[in-house]
Amino acid sequence: MTVADRKTAIMEAAARVIARRGVRGLRVEELAAEAGVSTALIYYHFKDRAGILRRTLEFINDRAAHYTTDRAPDAAPLDPREELEQTLLLELQDVDVVRENSAAWGELRATAMFEPELRDALAEATRVWVREVAALLGDLRPTAAAAALTVAAERLTALVEGVSMRWLSGTLPLERARELTRDAIEAELERLGGP
Amino acid sequence: MTVADRKTAIMEAAARVIARRGVRGLRVEELAAEAGVSTALIYYHFKDRAGILRRTLEFINDRAAHYTTDRAPDAAPLDPREELEQTLLLELQDVDVVRENSAAWGELRATAMFEPELRDALAEATRVWVREVAALLGDLRPTAAAAALTVAAERLTALVEGVSMRWLSGTLPLERARELTRDAIEAELERLGGP
DNA sequence: GTCTATATCAGGATAGAC
DNA sequence: GTCTATCCTGATATAGAC
Known part of the structure; x- marks a missing residue:
């Protein structure tokens, strides 16, 4: 196992532990055990607890971006409507990786209320998501105004976070x-104009 | 100051500290300082840290119920539409008590993901809120089916939590x-039928 | 890069006086 | 009921060997 793989394994473990215990419940020792390494190694790679959280947030964002877009190469292309539903409903599935992501995401958002250093990454990820949803809505309602699409996307993504x-x-x-x-x-x- | 008053003062202080630092950031010592009492007294009244959280959740639920319904006795009665907006928008105001409640509420919901003992109180409070919103929607759309009203209320309240x-x-x-x-x-x- | 062992310390909790 | 003083656990973080 290469060093890069090991770092990835630690972040995967971090996502699991956060999903299980929350950011609040994350103990570096438990993370180490979960990843099968020593605590010292965690500190060596991630500097401190805040570093673990920051890097894990990035990791989760990347992973979500991929499970949103990665599809079996032979699958039929989704139509825009299906793609929109997928994008929003993907966060709501009882599948390990998704559940982990959603739980960690909720946790990190909650944590960001009190730790400004997480805010930027969070705001950026939200912005990307809203833009993506707005674009999909635009495909389905080409005549709708951009502002209306954005508002609709904000409402939908906020709703998904709420129900999640x-x-x-x-x-x-x-x-x-x-x-x-x-x-x-x-x-x-x-609302954006009948079909 | 009576004993009951003092306990209330401690819970008000707890709401402030949770809003400021989060559940994870709540230090019994800081709470004691905020309330102007010793830590020992906190433990005397609330048994342990979990007890503080449980009682504080109850406290903010009660308080929210009151700031939702308490109105100046001489104020003109709200029409149903205004009342509905009030009920939902009250959670979104830059007023100390409301901000405290919303922050503490979000924190406690996030915490409940990992601490089952908070779940019941949380679920019950959510149910009450949904029912209230559904009733107000019903006043405005008397012909709508009950199930449709509930679904609409669930969507609206979840959205409010999300944007909050x-x-x-x-x-x-x-x-x-x-x-x-x-x-x-x-x-x-x-959606429930035009006006 | 990775481990074992340990320093350090914050903060939850309690004892005992008043 | 309330305080002062203190104990002690549990968690972060580091030192130093390999």
């Missing part, structure tokens, strides 16, 4: 969360 | 958060 929190905190069943999201997509598309 | 998180984590300006919420109310009302 409820899902992960056990307040809302997953299927219900997905249903609310699907309906909201429907509603926004109607 | 973004607001408090510095990703979205307050005015924008309010605007998105207002538009969403508009959209849900249209």
Whole structure:
């Protein structure tokens, strides 16, 4: 295993531990055990606890970008509507990597309320996501104004974050969360001009 | 100052400290200083750290219930539409108590992902809120089906939580958060049957 | 680069006086 | 009920060998 692989393995482990215990519950010792390395090595590579969190946020963002766009090479291309649903509903699946990402994402957003140094990365990731959703909406409603698309995308992504929190905190069943999201997509598309 | 008053003062202080530092950042010592008492007294009244959190969640729920319904006795009665906007937008105001409540609420929801003992109180509070919003929607759209009202209320309240998180984590300006919420109310009302 | 061992210290919790 | 003083655990972080 190369050094780069090992660093990646540590960040994968960090995502798992954060999903399991939260940012608050992340213990460097537990992370070390999860990754099968010593605590000293973690500090060697990531400097300190804040460094672990920062790098893990980046890692999660990258991974989300990939599971959003990576598709089997032989799969039929998605139509825009399917792609839009995918993009939003992907955050709401009971699949390890996704659940980890969503949980870690929620945690990191919550943490960012009190740690300004996470804010920039968070704001940027949000911006990218909103832009992506707005673009997909634009494909489906080419005549809609750019501002209207952005507002709709902000509402949809904020809703997904909201229902995701409820899902992960056990307040809302997953299927219900997905249903609310699907309906909201429907509603926004109607709002942007009927089909 | 009576004992009951003192306990209330401690919980008010807890809400302030949680809003400022987060659940993870809550130090019993800082709480004690904020409330002007000793740490020993906190433990005397609340047993342990978990007890502080549990009681504080109850406290902010009660307080939110009151600032939602308390109104100057001489004020003109709100019409249902205003009342609906109030109920949802009240969580999005740059007023100390509200900001505290919203921040603490977001924190506690995030914490509940990993601490099952907070879940019940959280789920119950959410249920009450959804029911309240659904009832207000029902006043405005008496012909709508109950299930449709509930779904709309779930979407709206989840959206408010989502934009609230973004607001408090510095990703979205307050005015924008309010605007998105207002538009969403508009959209849900249209969806439930035009005015 | 990676480990074992350990320093350091913050903060939760309690004892005991008043 | 409330305080002062203190204990002690658990977690971050580092020293130094390999």
